[in-house]
Amino acid sequence: MARNVLYPLYQLGNPQLRVFRTNFFIQLVRPGTAQPDDTVQFRIPMEMTRVDLRNYLERIYNVPVSAVRTRIQHGSNRKRDHRNVRLKKPDYKVAYVQLAHGHTFTFPDLFPEKKLSAEDNIRDQLLEAQQRKESRDPRRGGVPEWFGL
Numbered sequence: 001m002a003r004n005v006l007y008p009l010y011q012l013g014n015p016q017l018r019v020f021r022t023n024f025f026i027q028l029v030r031p032g033t034a035q036p037d038d039t040v041q042f043r044i045p046m047e048m049t050r051v052d053l054r055n056y057l058e059r060i061y062n063v064p065v066s067a068v069r070t071r072i073q074h075g076s077n078r079k080r081d082h083r084n085v086r087l088k089k090p091d092y093k094v095a096y097v098q099l100a101h102g103h104t105f106t107f108p109d110l111f112p113e114k115k116l117s118a119e120d121n122i123r124d125q126l127l128e129a130q131q132r133k134e135s136r137d138p139r140r141g142g143v144p145e146w147f148g149l
Helices: 050-060 118-134
Strands: 027-029 039-044 065-073 092-099
Touching: 050 065, 050 092
Parallel strands: none
Antiparallel strands: 027 039, 039 092, 065 092
């Protein structure tokens, strides 16, 4: 998981100078199809393995993991550029993480529906009335307003 970097040799009594940080970045993805409540979908780098992802989640985020399934999503190459050369989107790996028994995950509702108040209803009615008044009269048949009939 960590890069191959040479650290100073640790000797007994000296402070430990190593700080391990991961060089992987994972993305939490909202699944396109319905998933069970205990399953979470991630986009991970192609080099990351199931064991790496399990260790990443358990050690860094303290998330109990019971199973990890991965698949490779091939990028589409249907688009073409101005020289008619095919453009291929990069491939990526998708991981489905099943949380331990009793743990669930739900996406937060970032944009909840707002309830309209009486003030909002009145404003909407006034806007609709104004738009009706400003809209063209269908009986005029496309003749502009300034041309009196």
